[in-house]
Amino acid sequence: MRTTVGWRAEPSNGTATTPTLRRAPLERRDLRPDDLAVRVDYCGVCHTDLHALRAGGGTDGGPAQPDPLVPGHEFTGVVTATGSEVTRFRTGDPVAVGNIVDSCGVCAMCRVGQENFCHAFPTLTYGGTDRVDGSTTLGGYSREYVVGERFAYSLPAALDPAAAAPLLCAGITVWEPLRALGAGPGTRVAVAGLGGLGHLAVKFAVALGADTSVISRSPDKAEDARRLGARELVVSTDPERMAAARDRFDILIDTVSAPHDLGAYLRLVALDGTLSHLGHLGPVTLETLDLLIGRKKLSSAGSGGRKGTAEMLAFCAAHGITADIELLPSARVNEALDRLDRGDVRHRFVLDLSDLDRSGPQGPTDG
């Protein structure tokens, strides 16, 4: 086994609070022939990490997570070692890894490049089950990750490695539905929720040429929305502005992290348009008349396949797109999670893991 160090949560014991992450030594597998060892430099803090940390006690609606848990599923770094059969990477190459690290490779979904929908279930970057040895995967809030080369992506030199990290979960999750639904010139796109996923959805939709708007509870986000390239902010708490935006959007990307009824957003979708519900995973409520009137469609998506992820990275390099981030030393991970929970983030926290080199696994910055 290889040893590294990371930020680990102990069982949440069913409390509603987020368990504290503590610095701990971790084991990584010895390299298989197709594996890369990656020095993790930057890892984004996704809202799913918060959901996962709380799921241990079933307090956040999600499935129970195996304990202990090391979150983190959007990271960038550098290859430090390669297995004997690796062909696509060499030591020193900059790479990016997202929220899937393996899939069966032979099912119908894998064959069309949608490994994220693998019939055998893709191996998640943390809290997943390794397909070879059955161990539970530990995520990217750590200094090293071992990954099969199929699920590592070349990080384009044009992209800042810290600001690019969130592309690997937040980015690809909104990229695939925007592409699949045909966002581009002549389409009207609205994005609900202006967090990690939402702000990247706005940047992508604008760069694809769509007429893009933001839907938010508060008018405070108007300047932010404009800066990101959106034409308008629809304030969801203002009934008059919601009524005025009725049937307006061909594609509505819903990234809201809390459970909510879909009616208010469906009424903003245009004739034959689509609501892509990406944020809160789990049961939803809606009135079917809100679909019937206007022949509207309800869709969803999550993560991305290898082909789509590589295409998204190339698009980002060509258009200069990365996330707007607040970079913190990884020792401040608990503060980042707390602020994310309170919505105090513009628009993504990214952890700089290099501080894990500076003191021992039980060093003074513990917790």
Ligand SMILES: NC(=O)c1ccc[n+]([C@@H]2O[C@H](COP(=O)([O-])OP(=O)(O)OC[C@H]3O[C@@H](n4cnc5c(N)ncnc54)[C@H](O)[C@@H]3O)[C@@H](O)[C@H]2O)c1
């Ligand atoms: N489908 C997938 O594969 C996938 C991938 C990544 C994240 N997610 C989920 O997407 C959601 C968003 O993730 P994120 O990292 O962008 O989170 P985030 O915290 O950065 O953003 C969430 C946004 O939702 C808004 N919001 C929260 N509660 C709201 C409410 N009641 N009404 C209106 N707006 C509200 C917040 O103000 C914020 O703008 C999370 O639930 C996350 O778990 C899903």
Ligand SMILES: [Zn+2]
């Ligand atoms: Zn995520």
Ligand SMILES: [Zn+2]
């Ligand atoms: Zn498969």
